[in-house]
Amino acid sequence: MNAAPHRARVGTDADRWPSGSKRWDRRISLSDTEIAALAALGPQQLRRNKAVGIPRRTAVHWRALTRLVESLDATVAELHHDGDVRFRRAGRQAVAIVLARCAETGRSWWGWTPWEWAALCGGSAREFATAQPLPTESTVRPFLVALAYLLGGFTGFHRLGMFNRLHLACLIFGKPAVAEAMGDAEQVLDRWGYRISGGARTRMHGVFSQALLLNHSPGLADLSTSAFDALRAHPATDGHQGSMLYALQRAVAELGHCDPPVRTGYNHSPGIVGTVPGWADWIERWHATSTLTPHVRRIIRSIMAKAGRWLAVEHPEITEPGQWTRAICAQWVAAVDRMTVGDWVQRRDMLGSRTGEPVSPRTKAHNLMATRTFFRDCQEWEWIPRRFDPNRALTLLRSVAALIGTNPRVIADDVWAKLLWAGLNLEPADLPGNSADTFYPMELIRAVTVTWLFSGLRSDEITRLRVGCIRWQHDGAPIPGDSRDILAEDAICLLDVPVHKTGTAFTKPVDPLVGQAIQAWQTLRPDQPKRLDRKTSERVDMLFAVRAQPVAKAYINHTIIPALCGKAGVPTTDVRGTITSHRARSTIASQLYNAKEPMTLFELQAWLGHRTPNTTQHYAKITPNTLSKAYSEAGYFARNVRTIEVLVDRDAVTSGAAANGQPWQYYDLGHGWCTYSFFEQCPHRMACARCDFYTPKASSKAQILEAKDNLQRMLSSIPLTDDERAAVDDGQSALDRLLERLADVTTPTGQTPREIGIPPTATLLPITPL
Helix, strand or coil: CCCCCCCCCCCCHHHHCCCCCHHHHHHHECCHHHHHHHHHHHHHHHCCCCCCCCCHHHHHHHHHCHHHHHHHHHHHHHCCCCCCHHHHHHHHHHHHHHHHHHHHHCECHHHCCHHHHHHHHCCCHHHHHHHCCCCCCCCHHHHHHHHHHHHHCCCCHHHCCCCCHHHHHHHHHCHHHHHHHHHHHHHHHHHHCCCCCCHHHHHHHHHHHHHHHHHCCCCHHHCCHHHHHHHHHCCCCCHHHHHHHHHHHHHHHHCCCCCCCCCCCCCCCCCCCCCCCCHHHHHHHHHHHCCCCHHHHHHHHHHHHHHHHHHHHHCCCCCCHHHCCHHHHHHHHHHHHCCECCCCCCCCCCCHHHCCCECCHHHHHHHHHHHHHHHHHHHHCCCCCCCCCHHHHCCCCHHHHCCCCCCCCCCCHHHHHHHHHHHHCCCHHHCCECCCCECCCHHHHHHHHHHHHHHCCCHHHHHCCECCCEEEEECCEEECCCCCCCCHHHCEEEEEECCCCCCCCEEEEECHHHHHHHHHHHHHCCCCCCEECCCCCCEECECCEECCEECCCCHHHHHHHHHHHHHHCCCCEECCEECCHHHHHHHHHHHHHCCCCCCCHHHHHHHHCCCCHHHHCCCCCCCHHHHHHHHHHHCHHHHHEEEEEEEEEHHHHHHCCHHHCCCCEEEECCCEEECCCCHHHCCCCCCCCCCCCEEECCCHHHHHHHHCCCEEEEEEEEECCHHHHHHHHHCHHHHHHHHHHCCCCCCCCCCCHHHHCCCCCCCCCCCCCC
């Protein structure tokens, strides 16, 4: 047969007559001669099987059917197959089935509707075989579908059930042409890392073949952007073929024949409803003009839609921002302060049991922030007059602002340790997938997981890492990552972080495990086309990319974390909420801040990539154990209170001598004893040598005192004054300054140190540790 590729020609001689004319109706209806000829031949002889034999008297019947048979035979002759006898027989049987149906309906085949062609081909191979009056081979149905496609313009393949679309495309276009188109597309997809094998390859061939059939051409160059739009809109393209069709368009776009496809599944913001007339137009105008990030613009758009619904109820006369006054702003601030979950929203299906609960202080702050931004922009762009200052009229209440503080949602240490173990031992069986494999290569999944567990990066930063972001150093000099001269624990792994949410690109040290996992993936990473970095508008090589697409930012939250929690046997939520990718950042920062050799706040700021330490405080939280240790080491009690040893003479107490004024308690000063009962109140505790209450330890009186048997040794807490604390902490210079100030202060004897003649030197109290 002719193997040259061609563009499918759809249409017949019926195209020459307009629909509805009498000539058209006569052409569709069979003549009496044709009806008689079909009846005389019957189903068996219509097949023209040589085994049966065709009597010469039937030749006149076949001449009567020339109008019906000529185009059918010519079309079958143009089909591409290897000329095997069973394919020639299948072609004759397909023509016979068409003629038999013409006899049943009394109408020529070119007047059939797509529904009639679909009914003739059957909803399945079994249904088709059952409907035939004679035994029919399985090879007949593809020839019949080819006739329906070429002569009847039939493309409703979804009505035929499961059938081999690749075989049909090869029949119509020729196997070499289809193989060339398939090979060009597969070569691009294989280079990008598409794992096309087994059942996936069969499904891809089916989708690609159907795309060629619906486009009526075997050439990839004919698959334009508009052609792909038509393919997606065609009823034969079901939801299961979307990803394959998406891949095909990407390959064709890489070859330069069409535009790249738009990512499917993007949920555009719904239209604003429930507002006063014109308010939604102002919001959409601001949304189209603002230069904020798309995410922030969507948030402000949603909040201003709430304000519009509030206006529709409270102030329906206000239809545009220029009508707002300070009084309206004050009412809106009050409404935000009293707002509950579900107030003024467009959709309530996701609120659940939270409906009616008071909104959080942060939500109130966000609502007022959005309102300030909206009105400030409208005034700056001179859309509305300046009737009030948004920063003052829409400021957050001080009582609400006081409730907002830093509260890092740290994951508990025991839970985090289990997640680390699960991440380091992650296997394909732990991840969701099908019988074939996981969605991404396992090396990529491990690299993403280890990077999330050890690097403290945001999910957006992880997905935007670039090829070559890992560098190794030893003693400040760069080394190759696979160096065998230096142990892994001795090498420093540096990670280059791209431009991020709050700052420019920077470099941070990470655990060598991160570098090893990234290098393992980088070695196997397929060649990928450069992608546009949405932050910098540069075309770069994304590290975590496969099939010419970077890993989704939500992949960690939706797949990695549930898999790790399942493997570790921990719930996906705790007392602080759902375990998300961003909570790992707070957990790692807090552990570094509370380590045995902790990072300072400024070091942690540089490691996290923050602009100011204030932002870092939202991530680093001091644990109670660290705080208790620091408090204990600070020695607050020991700093303000000192303990001194006291001797109590029990004989003096029991004999009544103490009541007569005889000394009964002695404060041990190290170099002597003080018998002043109110020693803790004496301002001269560090200069006692000339005081009448002082007894030197070298004197005989002191020796007699220490020789007594009935002495009780006790400890007494002496609160220190500021000057005494300074003397203890700062040394002799502070002590000398203290003595100079006390030179004219009276001692317990009634005289001042200057009058007594005490030299300006003194010794510190003998302090006993608690």
